Amino acid sequence: MALVGLCMLGRLAYVQLIDNTYQLSADSNSRRKVVQYPSRGLIYDRNGKLLVSNQPVYDIMIIPREVHEFDSLDFCNTVGIDMPTLRQLFQRLRQNINRHLASVYKPSVFVRQVSVERYSMLQEKLYKMPGFYAQRRTLRKYEYPAAAHVLGYVGEVDDNAIKNNPYYASGDYIGVSGIESSFEVQLRGHKGVNYQMVDVLGRQKGSFRDGAYDTLAVSGQNLTLSLDIDLQMYGEKLMAGKTGSIVAIRPETGEILCMVSAPSYDPSLLIGRDRSLNFPILSTDPHEPLYNRAIQGWYPPGSTFKTINALIGLQEGVVTPETKYPCSYGYTLGHFHMGCHGHMSPLNLRQSIQHSCNAYYAYEFRTILDNKKYANVNEALDVWKDYLVRFGLGYRLGVDIANENRGFVPSAPYHDGVWGKGWPSLGVVSLAIGQGELLLTPLQMANVAATIANKGWFYTPHAVHRIQDSTIDSLYTTKRYTGIDTAYFSVVQDGMELAVWGADAGTARGAQIPGIRICGKTGTAQNPHGRDHSIFMSFAPKESPEIAISVYVENAGFGATWAAPIASLMVEKYLKGEIAPNRKYMEDRILQTVLNDQ
């Protein structure tokens, strides 16, 4: 007997004292976490206009065991589904129960996201439908049908996110793109938890220790964007029927005033139940409306890039503002010829920007690369590349909108790979005029404009101006310098002003706004996808720049034809609030043109 007693005690000692696996499973056994969902943070524009809010919807829950006969037709009509759908829902529920994905004792979602209106009708009938009840969830509500790419959208978490982040559980919502994604942590708030005692069948038996361990849900932080929703909507209006992008930045703060990517879509299309319907349509659209061209598109900068080459040449000391180069319809060296349009010759540096002379920059770029200061072309190219990197090119700028691309700046080793070692400066001369392998995002281009407007520095562009109860990342309040003297920027600014206002002729005269000293540089980028891209980079007013802007219109032709007037209208809209009546013809021309009709 004593032996048996000892056996028992030995076993008990093992079970109770040594092996703690039993202890652990006991807790999860009888305590159930009931999550309290916080409401997501609201989003405002720079003028305090509400952009994104929340709307309540109701999931119709079912506890299969408690369901009795009910008027299914009435149910269908109230909820807004038809009988076959109802039958399908019951079938799926039965399958889930068989596969142990649902329990007959526990509630599971039966009909998702029923609107408030339908819910209020259903509510009065629920007493006749035992086993059904409604659970409140919130969905996003977009107050304007604009800025879809900046705001992004919210979707249910996927398995990956659940696995990688313990915060999320199946069925939770998470920001998928744009601000919703990059500020997910701030916007989502903190889930609250109610601990409830449940019995073996999962039925509630009251709160755990009178709620001593419960936590309240904390709403997400509200965001104030630097975006001007009126400017954004105007930009989207101008870009309707076109493919491309407009990015405007406030140079003195680095705040993004608008970020248009065309074609766009109404963010309301991707809310809740509609998303599964609309997403496939949007994602298979040949114009790729889901693609945020402003930060994901890679474009050759074309002639706008001449401003940067001018600055580098000045800083390196290979040219002065008075250095003149000739041009006779282009740059010719042996069998090599790079074409140019007809203009006066020879030109100094300011004039070279005014007239966008290709030959000037072929000479100038080659003197940068063949600079005797450096051992060879490779080394000189790397110095040149370092300038570009300081301009924020070739790497992600670090904008606070998700999924930014880095663009591309070719390095010396890259050219080694293409040409073999020992390539001459002539081989890469297309970089002089922003062609070749060089690729920039529209955001980077706008940032270049802002940098020139600031005469040598910029703040990393950002779309979030203020976070409730918090501060924005110090990345966005730290000045970044290009390492080029302020004086040289004045020269380039002069050139850009001449391009718009030049009395004899300029490439961007279409951008003129009466009363505003707007500076700009056109670009017409050859590309392998068809007609040239129409590009314009600009800032205004010259004396104290308030807006820097870049406009890309894909496959539209000359920069002066489309991009320049669009930029001009945008600047006028921002600085004056409206378009002068005598410029309406220009606005109408843009609005009525469809350029991406394939």
Add this chain to the structure above:
Amino acid sequence: MINNYSTYNENSYKNGVDWITILIYACLVVFGWLNLYAANFNPETKVFFSADAEYFKQLMWVVLTMVLAGVVMMADSKMLVEFAPILYIFSLVVLALTLVIGKEVNGAKAWLGFGSVQFQPVELAKISTALLVARVMSRYGFKFTFRSAVQLFTLLLVPILLVLLQNDTGSALIFMVFILAMYREGLTGHILCLGFVCIVGAIATLMLDGWIVMLACLSLALLAACVYLYHLAQSKLLFRSILVTIVPAALTALALYIMEKPIRYDLLVVVAAVCLSVYLLIIALSKRIKYISFILMYLWMGICISFATGYIFDNILQEHQRTRINVLFGVEEDPQGAGWNLKQSLIAIGSGGISGKGFLEGTQTKLNFVPKQSTDFIFCTVGEEWGFAGCTFLIVLYLIFFFRLIHLAEKQHSVFSRVYGYCIVCIFFFHFAVNICMTIGLMPVIGIPLPFFSYGGSSFLGFSLMLFLFLRLDKDRQELIR
């Protein structure tokens, strides 16, 4: 019939009673009831006086039991001897009646209902069988002969069969423990020994292959024979017996190989065992060595058990019993089915830790996680709320209780009282051992209650009366009751 050798002692009602036992009993009852209360305690509805609550009903039964115990203590002990056969027959009739009009609970048709009160006749059968066994063995000049053994086993076999027919295997097993009591009265130790061989053989067969168990039996038997023959300085016979064992088995294997039939190890072992047995039998008969026949008895018992276990397991046991056994030995995992009970039970006990979660603070033993948490698995509540300390206390308390009863039984002058005492100790111990071992996963799940702890009026009343009858007999320990 009744021979009163000692003078009638003027025992008052009080001073013959063993108050130590009653004190231990009271401790068990109080501790048991507290745990029953805890198992049913619902933090949401803190109602005590609820006629539906199990703890309240149990309290009623405790009160009723106290009254009946008082009556028993005042009864004439000699009457028990007289009434034993009548009571035995009565209980058999009730058992048989249960088969006809009984109520089925958890697959066993073992309950009789009178209105809202339910009663398990096997409780009565336990007491009456104990009394009758005691009476038979206390007959003048009783000796264990083949005839008297058969007689006694028949007494046990009848209720066992009836209970088995009720599909209440756990309760049927309890009647086996009377053999332990008989051992005290001179039943040959070989029966217990064979019983032990049976249990070990059966468990080994379930865990390993049958032929390995048989081979082990054969090897042990051969070893025993060799040692014994060596001891007798018969080394010639020793080597021959080894040869006799190995050669025929080897030849059989060769024959099977030539005939291209699969080699069956169990067949080889049986061939070897038969040859060895025949040879040893010849030696035993010719040299008149009695000891060898015992070796052979154990050898064949082992082999038979190995075959029988396999057969019973595959053909006689019901599906749920098979899974329970498989789960215990880890052959099968069934966390939602048969393994569920055990797993939840272990979680509850394991989560108690060293000092437990505290009275009424358990979470697993409420909310129905542990099935049958107030009847068969009441020990889980002890484990969860009182921890290792509480479990140790309980087990030690029970052991003290058992030793006290054995001590009392040994003090009895009359064989009747002594046998009865041993019988009930064995019954209590069997319940205690099987119940706790199953909740902590040392035995397959056999649904029998923990005395004085498990919820159930008739079992509580049965156990208590069983004890108080003994205490009544103990009060007259100076007398010779026959």
